Amino acid sequence: MKKSKxxxxxxxxxxxxxxERGYLSRPKNxxxxxxxxxxxxxxxxxxxxxxxxxxxxxxxxxxxxETQLKRVHDALRLSLRKKGVRIDRIYYCPHVPxxxxxxxxxxxxxIQKAKRxxxxxxxxxxxxxxxxxxxxxxxxxxxxxxxxxxxxxxxARREAAKHSTKVxxxxxxxxxxxxxxxxxx
Ligand SMILES: [Zn+2]
Numbered sequence: 656m657k658k659s660k661x662x663x664x665x666x667x668x669x670x671x672x673x674x675e676r677g678y679l680s681r682p683k684n685x686x687x688x689x690x691x692x693x694x695x696x697x698x699x700x701x702x703x704x705x706x707x708x709x710x711x712x713x714x715x716x717x718x719x720x721e722t723q724l725k726r727v728h729d730a731l732r733l734s735l736r737k738k739g740v741r742i743d744r745i746y747y748c749p750h751v752p753x754x755x756x757x758x759x760x761x762x763x764x765x766i767q768k769a770k771r772x773x774x775x776x777x778x779x780x781x782x783x784x785x786x787x788x789x790x791x792x793x794x795x796x797x798x799x800x801x802x803x804x805x806x807x808x809x810x811a812r813r814e815a816a817k818h819s820t821k822v823x824x825x826x827x828x829x830x831x832x833x834x835x836x837x838x839x840x
Contacts, residue, residue, distance in 0.1 A: 660776035663743075664698050664833065665766060665798065667784030668709035670806015671826065673731075675785075680719035682730030688805055690827035692738040697830045701837070703781075704743040704773055708765040710788075714749035721749060744769060761791035766798070779837070783829050787814040794818055799836075801829045 669675050674686045695705055713719050728745050735742055746765040748758040758764030766782075769775055782793040785806035791814070793800025802808055802815040802822045815822050823829035 660779075661704055661774050662702060662779040662837075663704040663706050663769065663773065663775045664780065665769070665782040666695075666705060666707050667760075667782075667786065667789050668707050668731075670785035670808070671783055671789075671803055672707070675806045678713040678718050679727060680713065680723050682727050685727070685731065685734075687734070688825060690825045692735075692740060694826040694830035695735065695740040696738070697827075697834060699740060701834050703833070704775065705740070706743055706769050706773070706775075707745040708760065708769070708782075708792075709745070709747045710760050711747040711749055712751050712759070714747075715751035715754060724749075743773065760786075761788040761795055763792065763796045766792065766796045781829075781833050783823075783826065785811065787811045790814050790818060790820050793820070801832065803829055 666672060672687060672691050679685060699705060711724055714721055714724060732742050746769060748756060748765060750756040750759055770777060777796055777798050780798045781801060782789060782798045783801045783803055785803050785808040790800050790802055790811060800820045802811055802820050803826055804824050821832060
């Protein structure tokens with residue numbers, strides 16, 4: 656019997672899980688969109704690993720340190736845990752846009768690393784985000800992308816249309832689609 660691989664939902668952080676409010680360096684500054692908790696619980700219940708992938712060029716720009724970012728992410732995990740959600744991994748790109756790194760979205764570095772770390776089957780995985788680069792990244796690594804209209808979502812609609820990417824009003828709608836899509840024969 657073939658060992659079954661892991662399926663995952665890759666989640667953008669700012670504008671998808673959290674309200675977009677510029678560079679976030681302190682835990683107390685974050686606010687989740689309301690549909691995030693039930694959506695993530697639904698995906699988790701259906702066997703998806705939850706993996707956050709986020710560009711954090713504020714580090715490369717010297718606005719905050721990796722230690723501060725880790726504190727933010729610990730607090731984020733804890734808040735979600737209290738709502739019954741377990742985040743499997745968080746990957747971030749600390750580099751500035753012109754650094755030429757392999758990890759800044761839409762480049763595939765973070766997803767490739769997650770694939771290796773967690774043995775993820777990309778063909779049964781999804782990526783949800785609010786920006787053009789999220790949609791492009793989904794295309795680049797061949798996972799199914801969904802644009803959410805929270806955050807900067809409205810300005811990425813044209814890119815979504817170009818790739819026939821689904822557009823969801825919020826994360827709960829996206830979560831329901833994923834579960835329904837996966838159950839289709
Ligand atoms: Zn990078």
